[in-house]
Amino acid sequence: MSRISPPHASRLLAAALSLAAASLARAEGGTISGKVDVQPAKYLEETIVYVKAVPGTYTPKTHDMDQQGMKFVPHLLVVTQGDTVKFLNHDNVVHNVYSPDNEGYNLGSFKQNEDRSYTFKKAGVYSQLCSVHPEMLGYIFVGQNPYAAAVDKKGGYVIKNVPPGSYQVAVWNSKLKGPEKPVTVTAGKTVEENLTVKR
Amino acid sequence: MTRSRSVAMKVLLATAALAAAAPAGAIPAFARKYGTSCLTCHTVYPKLTPFGEAFRRNGYRFPGVDSDYVKQETVPLGQEQNKKTFPDSVWPASLPVSVPIAIGANGTMRVYPDKTASVPRGNNGTQFALDDFVGEAHLWAGAALDDTITLWAELTIADGGAEVEHAQVLFNDLVGPKHAVNLVVGKGFPIITSFGAHSSYIADQGIASAPVSAMLLGSGDPFVLVDNVTGAEVSGVIAGRIDYNVGLTAGKNTSTFGGFNSENWYAHAGFKVGGMRLDGEGSTGAEDSLHPWAETALTVDGFYYHSNEHLDDPISGGPLADVSSTVGGQLRGQLGSLELDVGYYSQQHDRGWVNAAALAKVTAGVFYGELSYVLFPWMVPSIRVENISLDPSGGARVSDLHVMPGIAFLIRPNLKFVVAGNIESTNGFPLDTGGNPTAWQGGAADWGAFVASPSPNYTATTKKQEFESLSFFLAWAM
Numbered sequence: 001m002s003r004i005s006p007p008h009a010s011r012l013l014a015a016a017l018s019l020a021a022a023s024l025a026r027a028e029g030g031t032i033s034g035k036v037d038v039q040p041a042k043y044l045e046e047t048i049v050y051v052k053a054v055p056g057t058y059t060p061k062t063h064d065m066d067q068q069g070m071k072f073v074p075h076l077l078v079v080t081q082g083d084t085v086k087f088l089n090h091d092n093v094v095h096n097v098y099s100p101d102n103e104g105y106n107l108g109s110f111k112q113n114e115d116r117s118y119t120f121k122k123a124g125v126y127s128q129l130c131s132v133h134p135e136m137l138g139y140i141f142v143g144q145n146p147y148a149a150a151v152d153k154k155g156g157y158v159i160k161n162v163p164p165g166s167y168q169v170a171v172w173n174s175k176l177k178g179p180e181k182p183v184t185v186t187a188g189k190t191v192e193e194n195l196t197v198k199r
Numbered sequence: 200m201t202r203s204r205s206v207a208m209k210v211l212l213a214t215a216a217l218a219a220a221a222p223a224g225a226i227p228a229f230a231r232k233y234g235t236s237c238l239t240c241h242t243v244y245p246k247l248t249p250f251g252e253a254f255r256r257n258g259y260r261f262p263g264v265d266s267d268y269v270k271q272e273t274v275p276l277g278q279e280q281n282k283k284t285f286p287d288s289v290w291p292a293s294l295p296v297s298v299p300i301a302i303g304a305n306g307t308m309r310v311y312p313d314k315t316a317s318v319p320r321g322n323n324g325t326q327f328a329l330d331d332f333v334g335e336a337h338l339w340a341g342a343a344l345d346d347t348i349t350l351w352a353e354l355t356i357a358d359g360g361a362e363v364e365h366a367q368v369l370f371n372d373l374v375g376p377k378h379a380v381n382l383v384v385g386k387g388f389p390i391i392t393s394f395g396a397h398s399s400y401i402a403d404q405g406i407a408s409a410p411v412s413a414m415l416l417g418s419g420d421p422f423v424l425v426d427n428v429t430g431a432e433v434s435g436v437i438a439g440r441i442d443y444n445v446g447l448t449a450g451k452n453t454s455t456f457g458g459f460n461s462e463n464w465y466a467h468a469g470f471k472v473g474g475m476r477l478d479g480e481g482s483t484g485a486e487d488s489l490h491p492w493a494e495t496a497l498t499v500d501g502f503y504y505h506s507n508e509h510l511d512d513p514i515s516g517g518p519l520a521d522v523s524s525t526v527g528g529q530l531r532g533q534l535g536s537l538e539l540d541v542g543y544y545s546q547q548h549d550r551g552w553v554n555a556a557a558l559a560k561v562t563a564g565v566f567y568g569e570l571s572y573v574l575f576p577w578m579v580p581s582i583r584v585e586n587i588s589l590d591p592s593g594g595a596r597v598s599d600l601h602v603m604p605g606i607a608f609l610i611r612p613n614l615k616f617v618v619a620g621n622i623e624s625t626n627g628f629p630l631d632t633g634g635n636p637t638a639w640q641g642g643a644a645d646w647g648a649f650v651a652s653p654s655p656n657y658t659a660t661t662k663k664q665e666f667e668s669l670s671f672f673l674a675w676a677m
Binding site: 100101129 | 268288
């Protein structure tokens with residue numbers, strides 16, 4: 001059995017304390033909620049509210065985006081920079097996944113029960129297309145941080161566990177534009193911010 | 200068959216032909232597409248409100264971004280993002296989930312109060328004509344492939360058979376500022392004023408037609424200004440207040456000899472002062488929200504139309520080319536719910552009639568005017584006046600005046616009823632190729648048609664006044 005030298009032990013202890021503090025801060029973060037008024041309302045479904053530029057590093061995660069019934073499921077997926085998305089195919093027809101956005105990628109064609117993965121290194125919105133079925137469309141919203149949420153059917157949104165601080169809250173919509181608004185988050189409290197997006 | 204009965208039959212056939220050629224309007228397919236009432240674009244359809252006219256000028260698109268207003272579900276034939284990968288992808292489009300068609304029917308019942316008037320006299324004294332009460336059935340289609348390309352079609356079925364009256368592809372916003380340059384290809388109306396062809400409460404068309412070669416040379420399918428022809432047209436609205444149309448059409452080629460191509464062309468420019476912009480952009484709504492059709496505006500139009508019509512020479516029996524030039528203008532003045540439309544054009548044919556066994560020039564002068572007042576959204580009293588004169592080189596100048604008072608009723612937004620009187624005053628009669636007085640034809644067609652068959656004892660200078668008819672027009676669309 002190897003022994004840990006005192007300097008190493010102190011560094012490990014410091015790292016553990018730092019991690020614990022960060023976890024505590026996140027656990028004691030605040031909530032941003034509100035409603036987005038989308039004009040025209042028919043474009044409500046493709047709306048995401050997100051917090052810009054939150055300092056920190058975030059553990060990469062893996063998410064699934066399926067292709068079922070000739071649709072991308074979910075239609076809108078929110079991930080964080082560094083995360084990986086596994087594209088599945090549960091249709092008995094061949095699908096393809098490609099995106100012309102940002103750096104762009106083409107994962108080739110794959111048949112039923114096969115999958116392809118892609119790691120998003122750059123923040124941005126990536127439309128997901130299938131070259132075999134041009135009507136198919138999905139979106140992957142890659143945030144700089146995980147503090148983002150798609151709106152519900154009434155336009156409401158909730159972003160939880162945001163570290164206390166002052167930020168800009170912004171909204172993305174596939175067809176419309178919205179303003180950025182300053183928001184101050186306090187630990188354990190909910191701040192309400194309503195937004196409007198339009199042409 | 201006596202000569203008078205023969206003439207009367209020809210007159211009735213000509214009336215039927217004109218009625219069959221007269222297109223209807225209203226596209227409930229658009230109402231379904233946008234989930235909006237007919238009243239968004241029409242008063243008593245097919246008459247358009249200022250917004251409806253803007254929608255038509257914009258290539259059947261709403262101001263702003265058209266797809267923002269579409270409520271009908273669509274099937275994407277590709278996604279917007281495919282544009283980023285063009286030419287490795289097909290440019291995207293969409294299809295409406297349901298077939299974008301609409302159906303309708305219309306017809307006219309006529310009553311001839313004066314038994315001695317020309318039509319009942321030539322028709323065994325019949326005073327009630329219900330034959331055409333269901334005169335036409337229509338199948339319309341209107342759809343958008345995306346925010347710039349739209350489709351528009353109309354199939355009309357009548358006693359004479361079925362005819363594709365419209366089948367157009369509209370490429371909008373081709374270059375420059377929005378609405379500035381659009382291209383329409385296919386079959387449809389040449390647009391020679393700032394307003395839709397059906398700009399009348401009383402007649403089927405706003406512009407009165409003068410089928411000169413039908414009256415004087417016996418053509419069965421004469422050239423008239425507003426007709427369904429194949430061709431291409433470039434149009435646009437500049438700065439919201441000026442509109443233009445320039446077109447090239449196949450024209451009329453009825454010669455049995457074949458091998459002749461017409462090269463008809465036309466140009467129009469209009470200018471509107473006051474009221475909604477011609478493209479409807481940036482509108483803040485009507486002055487009175489309860490009267491969305493009402494505005495205070497003046498629109499001035501000018502147009503030129505060059506036609507090269509091919510038919511059979513009534514003298515030699517060989518092919519004949521009759522070239523005509525038309526210069527005209529129109530004014531529309533609106534003061535709230537009161538609207539006055541007046542127009543005049545002069546049309547000169549180089550070989551338009553037969554004089555002393557030789558083809559000669561003839562000039563037609565056509566005036567039309569309509570005064571209407573939207574008393575209620577469902578009731579519009581109007582009075583329409585049309586006058587056609589023919590001035591043949593070496594012959595007597597003749598003219599025919601029609602006064603048509605009437606009321607248009609909107610029983611439901613998609614069901615209408617029009618009652619219109621037709622009082623006619625002829626000052627002489629056109630002479631056919633044999634030098635005999637022949638029937639007047641033309642006007643705005645359908646229930647307001649000019650038809651007065653001359654009695655055998657009439658001459659080219661006979662004056663005649665008669666209460667031609669009382670017409671009851673019924674139409675529905677859904």
